[in-house]
Amino acid sequence: DNGFKVMSANKPLHAPSDFRGLKMRIQSSKVLDAQMRALGANPQVLAFSEVYQALQTGVVDGTENPPSNLYTQKMHEVQKHVTVSDHGYLGYAVIVNKKFWDGLPSDVRAQLEGAMKDATKYANAIAQQENDAALAAVQKTGKTTIYRLSDKEKAEWRKALLPVQKQMEGRIGKDLIEAVNKEAAALGQK
Template structure:
């Protein structure tokens, strides 16, 4: 009997001595675009890197096409740690970080190199830090390319936009941009744009080529102007609650994976722009218009006066800092 009690005691001690297996960390990553866009591909690449390098200790569940949340709901979910990561467009942050409307200013960037100098420099870091007050950690910027104008008529001169109803994201800068062209800006969720164009609720829109092609806007827009007038990017953010629960090694692993995913995303955005432009041309339903330097300057001259309207909201120092990076 004593021997039996001794064995039972040993069994209990052995159970107590063995530490419980730690549950894997799960990252729910919500976004609203198709898997075959730069953002969609970058999220999948991030998942691959994190899961491989953590040996399965960190799981990444990617939810594309707003299958879990749209971007506005995702920001609320992040603040409560209901999701751990998201990559909304800048417009979704501007109610609490109006300085991000900097990127909506038309013709702010000379080219992609100028853009990345701003994103990777002092201006970009300041903006990443500004989301912390809403319970988020700013991780990175992912490109979706420069925006182009489309309509059911050629848009060659600024006057060609007059009277057209343009779908826009919620942004005071974009409202001012199209009002300066005597056009009518209409705020609509991205998921409703195709049907709105099809049903003539709106006449025109602005999109990077990846969105224009993957959402099949070439089926409902006869003309596309290669204006490169604005930048559409995403800020990748993590829940601050989630981030604080990680240990130093986990944070370092995720940070490095995000850095590599950002490089991947931005390289892919350039490559896919070329691919999608070729696909749009092949579809044959949309005529492509390339602006001459003089024509582009006419658009720029028409729109530059709106900058001063946003010196207070965006910050004159940020605007001037972004412009200076291109000189």
């Protein structure tokens, strides 16, 4: 887990219309490309190592990252505004070869599954702490304004980004999208 993402730019990003015409850096992803286009932005694929300079020189106007990435890469030094949008999630997967996994004794698989569950819970807690600390550190610099979307603004963002779900059903799977929406609704984040 690396947590939920924030948006940054040199102008406030409170409503989807604020993205119109902005060049927003994304990592290579059809989903992220579609998200930015749904917001009216022009997605720009750039390597992570090039983002700071691209923001500094105006090659791109803004980007999206978990707060910890924004802070450790010093993007806040060249971005005046950060919006805590939680519009996307950056997570990591642990993958194992099926033939190898199925060849393990069931008691070993059970122990490994338990260890992964515990490690995931621990790592997710660390990621949340790091993201919270990063936002606080960015705010403390006084160089960047931190803005938290109101419930009404979150609803506007969801409405603007909803077509991306339909557009990506074939790529991600309708069942997975529905499961995520069900979980979000259960957490009160329709």
